[in-house]
Amino acid sequence: MGVAVRQSFPSSLSVIAVAVAGLICLPVLLVTYLALSTDRSVWGRLWITRIPELLANTGSLALSVAAGTFLLGVSLAWLVVRYDFPGRRTWEWALALPLAMPTYVLAYVYSYLLGSGGPFPLFPPHSFAGVTLVMTLDTFPFVYLLTRAALLNFNVSFEEVARVCGTSRVRVWLRVTLPLLRPAIVAGLSLVILYVVSDFGAVSLLRYQTFTYAVYQQVTGRYDHAAASILSLLLVLSALIFLLAERWFRQRSRFYQTTGRYRASQRKRCRLLGTILVTGYLALVLGVSFGAPAWLLLRWSVGAVAEGALDSRFLGFVWNSVLLSGLAATAAVVIGTPLAYLATRWPSRLNQLCFQAAYVGYVLPGPVGALALLLLFSHLAPFWYGTALVLIIAYIVHFLPAGLQTMEPALQQVTPNLEEASRSLGFGTLRTLWRVTLPLVRGGFVAAWVLMFLQCMKELPATLLLRPVGFDTLAVRVWLEASEEYYQLAAPSALLIVVMTLPALLLLVSKDWRAA
Amino acid sequence: MNQFHFHRILSSSSGRLLAVLLALWTLTAAVEAGAADRLVVYSGRAERLIKPVLDAFQAKTGIQVDLLSSGATELVNRLQAEGDRTQADLLITNDAGSLERARELGLLLPLDLKEVERGVPAPFRAVDNSWIGLSGRFWILVYNRRQVKPGEITSILELGDPNWKGKVAIPNAGSEYLQAGVSVIKAVYGDERTERFLQGLKANAGTSVFGKSSQIVEAVAKGEAAVGLVNHYYVYRHLAAHPDAPIALLMLDQQDGGMGAIMNVAGVGVAKHSRHRAAAKRLVEFLASQDGQKLFADLNKEYPLHPDVAADPALPKRDSFRAAAVPLAKLGELREPAMNLIERAGLR
Numbered sequence: 001m002g003v004a005v006r007q008s009f010p011s012s013l014s015v016i017a018v019a020v021a022g023l024i025c026l027p028v029l030l031v032t033y034l035a036l037s038t039d040r041s042v043w044g045r046l047w048i049t050r051i052p053e054l055l056a057n058t059g060s061l062a063l064s065v066a067a068g069t070f071l072l073g074v075s076l077a078w079l080v081v082r083y084d085f086p087g088r089r090t091w092e093w094a095l096a097l098p099l100a101m102p103t104y105v106l107a108y109v110y111s112y113l114l115g116s117g118g119p120f121p122l123f124p125p126h127s128f129a130g131v132t133l134v135m136t137l138d139t140f141p142f143v144y145l146l147t148r149a150a151l152l153n154f155n156v157s158f159e160e161v162a163r164v165c166g167t168s169r170v171r172v173w174l175r176v177t178l179p180l181l182r183p184a185i186v187a188g189l190s191l192v193i194l195y196v197v198s199d200f201g202a203v204s205l206l207r208y209q210t211f212t213y214a215v216y217q218q219v220t221g222r223y224d225h226a227a228a229s230i231l232s233l234l235l236v237l238s239a240l241i242f243l244l245a246e247r248w249f250r251q252r253s254r255f256y257q258t259t260g261r262y263r264a265s266q267r268k269r270c271r272l273l274g275t276i277l278v279t280g281y282l283a284l285v286l287g288v289s290f291g292a293p294a295w296l297l298l299r300w301s302v303g304a305v306a307e308g309a310l311d312s313r314f315l316g317f318v319w320n321s322v323l324l325s326g327l328a329a330t331a332a333v334v335i336g337t338p339l340a341y342l343a344t345r346w347p348s349r350l351n352q353l354c355f356q357a358a359y360v361g362y363v364l365p366g367p368v369g370a371l372a373l374l375l376l377f378s379h380l381a382p383f384w385y386g387t388a389l390v391l392i393i394a395y396i397v398h399f400l401p402a403g404l405q406t407m408e409p410a411l412q413q414v415t416p417n418l419e420e421a422s423r424s425l426g427f428g429t430l431r432t433l434w435r436v437t438l439p440l441v442r443g444g445f446v447a448a449w450v451l452m453f454l455q456c457m458k459e460l461p462a463t464l465l466l467r468p469v470g471f472d473t474l475a476v477r478v479w480l481e482a483s484e485e486y487y488q489l490a491a492p493s494a495l496l497i498v499v500m501t502l503p504a505l506l507l508l509v510s511k512d513w514r515a516a
Numbered sequence: 517m518n519q520f521h522f523h524r525i526l527s528s529s530s531g532r533l534l535a536v537l538l539a540l541w542t543l544t545a546a547v548e549a550g551a552a553d554r555l556v557v558y559s560g561r562a563e564r565l566i567k568p569v570l571d572a573f574q575a576k577t578g579i580q581v582d583l584l585s586s587g588a589t590e591l592v593n594r595l596q597a598e599g600d601r602t603q604a605d606l607l608i609t610n611d612a613g614s615l616e617r618a619r620e621l622g623l624l625l626p627l628d629l630k631e632v633e634r635g636v637p638a639p640f641r642a643v644d645n646s647w648i649g650l651s652g653r654f655w656i657l658v659y660n661r662r663q664v665k666p667g668e669i670t671s672i673l674e675l676g677d678p679n680w681k682g683k684v685a686i687p688n689a690g691s692e693y694l695q696a697g698v699s700v701i702k703a704v705y706g707d708e709r710t711e712r713f714l715q716g717l718k719a720n721a722g723t724s725v726f727g728k729s730s731q732i733v734e735a736v737a738k739g740e741a742a743v744g745l746v747n748h749y750y751v752y753r754h755l756a757a758h759p760d761a762p763i764a765l766l767m768l769d770q771q772d773g774g775m776g777a778i779m780n781v782a783g784v785g786v787a788k789h790s791r792h793r794a795a796a797k798r799l800v801e802f803l804a805s806q807d808g809q810k811l812f813a814d815l816n817k818e819y820p821l822h823p824d825v826a827a828d829p830a831l832p833k834r835d836s837f838r839a840a841a842v843p844l845a846k847l848g849e850l851r852e853p854a855m856n857l858i859e860r861a862g863l864r
Contacts, residue, residue: 049859116738127723207688207727209864220590221690223617223852378597386598469556469584469603480585484562485728 012430013338014351020335021357024397027372028236028360034375035233038226046230050214054231058210058238061131061203062193068136069192072285073143074185079282081151084267085275091282092148096141096509098289100501102458102475104201105494107134108482109293111205131208137289138202139195143188145509150184156265183253190246197239198365200461205482211235216367216461225371232368239363294498300491309492317493321473324388324463325456328395329449332403335396336448340407341433345416359401366461369394373466387468394462399455403448410444411437447507454504458497554580555795558595560588560609560692561782565816572811573802579795588614588692595623595787605790606799607647610782611692613699615647616848624785629797632804640781640821642845649781649844650803651818652834654748655697656777657766658733663742671775672701672768673709675743676716685724685732685741686717689855689863693729693747697778698858699850703842704775707857714861725864730754737761749817752830767837776840780847781821782812 080092098106107125110133112118114125123129158180162172178185196210203213211231218228270278283291301309336358343355361369373394377385384390414437422432438445460475467476474493481490559566563585570581584591588609595602595618607624609615618624624646632648633641640649657669663683669675675684687694702710724741726732732744733754739762751765769775784803786796802808809820819827819834827834 045856045859049862116734116740124723126727217690219593220587222855223589223593374597382597382599382601385601386594386603465590470582483727485730 013342013433016338017342017351017354020339021354024360024400025357027369027376027397028364030375030379031229031232031236031368031372034225034229038230042226043230046227050231051234054209054211054214057208058197061128061135061208061210062196064128064132065135065139065196066189066193068132069140069143070185070189072136072140073188074147074181076140076144076282076285077147077151079278081148081154082265082268083270083274083278085270085278087279091279091286093506093509094286094290095144095282096505097286097502098138099141100498100505101138101290101293102201102460102478102494102497102501103134103138103199104205104460104475104479104482105297105498106138106289106293107131107202107205108478108487108490108494109296110134111482111485112296112487113292126206126208128208131202131206134202134206135196135199139192140285140289142191142195143185146184146188146191147181150181152264154180154265155262157263159265183250186246186250186253190242193242194239194362197235197242200366201479204461205479211238212365212367212461215365215371216465219367219371219374219465225375228371229375232371235365235368236363239365243363294495297491297495297498300488301495304488304492307488309489314492317472317474317477318496320471321457321475324391324395324471324473325453327388328392328399328456329403329453331392332396332400332452333407333445333449336400336404336407337433337438337445340404340411341437344408344411345419355404358404361397361399362401364397366398366459367465369398370462370465373397373462388471391463391466391468391471394466395452395456395459398459398462399452402455403452406444406448406451407441410441410448414440450504450507454501457500553578553795554582555605555792555799556582556584556603557606557608557799558591558604558787559583559585560591560607560611560614561585566608568815569803569808569812570799573799573808576802577795577798579798581799592618592621592623596621600789602787602789604787605792605796606784606786608782608784610653610780611696611847612647612649612781612783612844613696613847613851614692615783615785616642616845617851618785619644619646620848623788625788625790625793627786627797627800629801629804631801635804635806635809635822637821637823640783640844642785647783647785648800648804649783649821650809651782651813651816652779652821652839653782653818654767654777654779654839655693655745656748656751657743657768658736658746658751658763659743659766660736660739660741661762661764663739666764666766669743669766670768670771672697672745672778673705673713675720675745676713678716678720680720680743682720682722683742684717684720685726685735685744686721686863687729687732687745688725688727689858690727691729693780694745694863695851695854695858696780696847697745699847699854700778700840700842701775702854702857703846703850704840707853711857711861714857714863718861718863733763737763748831752817752828765832767832769840770837774838776838779839779844781844782818 076095080088080095110130111125113120114122114130116124158176159172162176167175198212199210200212200216203210204216212235215228215231215235218231219225222228339355339358342351364372373390377390418436418440419432422436423429427435458475460479463473463476464479467473472480474497477493478490478497481493557570563583567583570583573579574581584604586594588611591607591609592614595604595607598604607615607618615624619642624642626644626646627648628645633645636648636650640652641647657672659666674680698710698714701713724735726735729746729750730753732741732746733750735741736744737754737758748765751763754761754763767777769777784800786793786800790796803812806822806825809822809825813820813825814828817828817831819831
């Protein structure tokens with residue numbers, strides 16, 4: 001092959017990649033160091049007073065939300081793929097809408113709905129049941145979308161064989177269908193569990209003690225960060241163990257469907273009664289997870305606007321959000337490019353390692369990342385402490401993984417021949433990247449930017465802990481007003497976040513739309 | 517050609533990015549340089565209870581005041597981390613403990629203001645005047661008049677006894693009021709007695725643990741709890757909105773030899789590294805003046821500390837009850853141990 005140009009090792013990029021990976025890992029190492037160098041007595045105090053409870057709370061919440069999202073996600077996916085009824089296609093994409101609701105928005109709506117003064121005081125919102133409900137309603141689309149995609153590619157021959165052998169419908173479902181869907185369901189559930197473990201918005205507004213919330217309380221309520229860093233370390237470790245276990249499990253349970261005799265299943269047409277039942281169920285789920293909250297936000301917003309909520313201050317919050325998120329997303333794309341490029345083009349051990357290191361943000365829930373940066377900047381670079389820069393770095397560390405997941409496939413699709421041609425014509429590595437590669441991957445990179453921008457817009461815990469003076473964002477305002485129970489005042493900001501998130505969400509959903 | 521075009525767009529957009537970055541830089545730098553007529557206040561007091569007073573100051577002097585509202589502890593941590601680069605000129609909190617803590621960490625500037633010393637009695641100021649109390653608040657018992665008679669309870673410690681099981685509403689462990697209250701109880705009764713009280717309190721409260729004092733008062737008004745522990749002004753706030761609510765407040769530990777009511781103050785200190793000391797001192801003088809204290813206290817029905825400034829007539833007369841004899845300045849050093857006691861008792 002093109003030996004002459006193959007390995008002019010792009011050292012300039014490598015230096016950048018190693019530096020970035022190092023910077024991203026530094027906060028974690030610092031928290032680890034602080035936790036391990038903390039006095040034994042603090043460890044002892046936490047083991048006795050906090051850790052068992054936090055483990056039990058976090059674990060039980062993750063399990064109950066996983067169970068809830070499993071039931072909702074799989075049943076919904078099954079209905080929209082295997083049955084045909086009027087309006088099916090609309091329901092199909094509408095069921096992803098709850099993903100546009102940040103957890104803290106849903107939590108604050110439900111603390112009103114279920115609260116003692118609210119319309120449905122069935123059970124207290126500030127309870128295990130309340131948090132489970134909110135988190136389930138917010139995350140079931142993960143399971144729904146992945147299961148639906150798997151069902152659309154499902155080879156129905158397996159089921160038919162089982163039926164021909166005289167197995168009952170229920171047993172076919174349990175013995176054939178469910179095992180074949182398992183990888184998709186497990187992937188969805190692990191997303192849900194990671195989401196629950198790292199969520200701050202819902203648990204803080206509903207005051208449910210998980211590790212993430214406890215870390216935040218220790219950071220804001222104590223004069224030293226020893227206990228906070230210990231809890232952070234445990235949280236990061238448990239997230240890591242979970243991720244590794246999930247990966248191992250996925251590799252063990254690989255199987256392949258032969259495509260030679262692939263047949264998609266027939267949709268069953270619903271009769272009138274069936275249509276009413278199915279539509280009723282879908283409407284109920286979507287109503288409680290998106291419809292009713294959105295309508296409430298709208299109603300409150302109208303009231304708030306009538307009272308003059310849209311003043312220059314509000315516009316200032318919008319501007320702060322857009323500015324911070326825009327800067328962070330842009331910086332993340334710029335930083336992510338060399339990492340993704342090297343990992344796809346020169347997958348040496350070092351480059352792979354740098355690329356993997358960037359994924360550290362995945363196991364760093366918001367308060368932990370914020371704590372790490374607080375420590376980092378106050379110890380090593382106090383000059384920057386309290387400026388917007390710290391917050392932007394927190395965003396980058398946190399959301400770069402999501403961006404890289406979109407950027408890497410885009411780069412994978414560009415054939416190296418073009419770059420080799422460019423270099424053989426005398427362009428250097430950087431210039432080739434700039435003039436040849438980047439224009440070709442524009443679409444994927446723009447998508448990555450949008451994705452990260454929106455994640456930053458919604459981000460709450462790190463913003464709360466790191467915001468500079470007078471730099472409140474929309475998310476912070478929602479949280480502040482909601483925790484003071486000024487539901488109406490919080491609504492315009494919340495509604496704006498939801499509305500901004502919608503187009504991108506629909507874009508993402510329409511990606512696997514073609515499969516339908 | 518297409519690529520070339522894109523290249524141009526990119527470079528122009530990176531130019532724009534650079535401009536935005538520069539703008540951001542100047543924005544942060546502008547605060548650095550600090551216009552002379554601008555103060556930054558780190559406030560642990562709710563925005564709506566402090567903003568009107570600061571607006572009055574602004575109207576009077578033309579000095580613009582920016583607020584950063586957050587938790588008191590968080591703000592002290594922030595001041596410490598920012599060191600001599602801090603933008604903060606003043607720290608205002610609702611709790612002498614956190615002010616004293618900031619003083620011990622060397623974050624506040626000792627003040628020499630004769631006028632202020634006359635307006636705020638010595639027990640309500642730091643030894644070196646690096647923080648100045650502005651208004652008094654009492655941690656009291658709110659009770660439901662239909663379920664409890666005033667004679668049924670005299671001391672706060674009784675709330676840990678089994679006969680109050682399922683009847684008490686309390687704030688959660690993060691509450692500054694609870695932490696300050698436990699600090700005072702610990703100072704008077706010692707660790708062991710305090711811990712027993714806290715364990716009893718936890719058992720009696722069950723799930724009636726609230727993040728907001730207003731929710732405690734509401735629970736008592738509805739009869740979901742018979743009694744609750746809150747700062748006194750929350751009772752009046754609730755009564756202003758619901759005049760018929762069957763609630764009243766009780767000053768505890770007033771018996772002979774009793775501890776006295778648990779008191780705390782909201783107060784202000786000037787940041788040691790403030791770049792606008794003159795303007796910051798003017799704000800302290802304004803807040804501690806008779807008019808300032810009246811405005812500050814009445815916004816929230818608290819007790820002005822100035823002997824000649826009358827409290828809101830709705831409040832119990834200040835000379836009708838005793839406050840606990842624990843010096844406010846001790847609340848700083850007691851805070852960590854009190855938090856450990858609270859944590860160990862399992863309160864959340």
